[in-house]
Amino acid sequence: MSARIMSLHHMLKAVILFGFAMYIVQLVKTDNILYYIAPRMVDYVKWSAIGFYAIAVYQVYLGLRSFFGKVEECDCDHTPSRSIIKNTLIYGLFAAPLLLGALLPDASMGSNAAAKKGMNLNSASTVRNGGNPSLNATGTETAGGTATSESASAAGVGSQGALTDAQLKELFPYDKFTEHYAKFAMGLYKQDIIPVPEDMYIETLTSIDLYLDKFVGKKLELTGFVYRQEPMTDKQFVVGRFAIQCCSADGSPFGLLSEYANAKSLADDSWVKATGTIQKTKFNDMETLVLKIEKLEKAEPPKSQYVYPNASFGS
Known part of the structure; x- marks a missing residue:
């Protein structure tokens, strides 16, 4: 192969590598990188941009040497x-995703992705029962175990204003799988209006769902996008979020089934801040939490529209 053709190949590689490096820089600069990866992964991607840039520079160097005929054949195929x-075809495999990234708008996942992945309305499903058959669906122990909410209430635990630590432990029994959620739920239970903060979104909803019977009647406030699916009524929708571990590919949608008198006026994927009362209902033959909304406000999408597991939870 002629030296100039070899030089062209090196330059094509350099252009593609420079393209990826600049694309990453642009995503980081605009914070749009958070549409694709979790914040904890951003630093690693930044370093990869430096690696792309360094390799691209070396490809330019090899291209110039080839162009001037200074590269000797090594017979190493x-x-x-x-x-x-x-x-x-080979160069297209690398150029195509780069072009798609440059030409298509950066956007977060919403209703379309949630419909394909399936909205999870029971966030405690991954920890409920946790290998302990004595725990029922509400997180309370059954026959022979710790007292249920009814017996605890009868024993004078029902008044949340004067609960001792011992009474809270009786109200929120746990095993080794649910201990962290139970202790977190005890703190939530003391609040008049339970906020669902960005950095504890998953843990808050999971704790409430795990001990749903204890939180019925409590006030809750959260922010998310509007999502609908069959067989919801005209007054029902989901206040949803996407939770991701590493990148958007592992995104999992979950949220709260909500009821609101003027739900029909809400556009899909619009963002709302909802405040309401926690209740229970049946949806798709499953018992689930439902938020009876009493106050609804339009909300601006947060800078990071996804939520992430809190690494310090339980520590």
């Missing part, structure tokens, strides 16, 4: 194919 079609 690194020579590119002479087939235009094959080269187009």
Whole structure:
């Protein structure tokens, strides 16, 4: 292969590598990178941009040496194919995602992605029962175990204004799988209006769902996007969020089934801040939490529209 053709191959590689480096820089600069990866992964991606840039510079160096005929053949079979079609396919595998990233708008996942992945309305499903058959669906122990909410109430635990630590432990029994959620739920139970903060979104909803019977009648406030699916009524919708561990590929939608008199006026994927009372209902033959909304406000999407597991939860 001629020196100039070899030089062209090196330059094509350099252009693609420079493109990826600049694309990452642009995403980081605009914070749009949070549409694709969790904040804890951003630093690693930044370093990858530096790696792309360094390799691209080396490809330019090799391209210039090849152009001036200063590269000696090593007979180690690194020579590119002479087939235009094959080269187009190979370079296209790298150029296509770069072009798509540059041409398509950056946007967070919403109702369309939630419909495909399936909205999770029972956030405690991953920890409920946790290998302990003595725990029922509400997180309370059954026959022979710790007192249920009814017996605890009869024993004088029902008045939340004067609960001792011992009474709270009786009201929120736990095993090794649910201990952290139970202790967190005890703190939530003491609040008049339970906020669902960004940095504890998953843990807050999971704790409430796990001990749903104890929170019926409590006030809750949260922010999310509007999502609908069958067989919801005209007054029902979900206040939802996407939770991700690493990147948008592992995104999992979950939220709260909500009821609001003017729900029909809300556009899908619009963001709202809802305040209401926690109740229980049946949806798709499953018992689930429902938020009876009493106050609803339009909300601006947060800078990071996804929520993430809190690494310090339980520590």
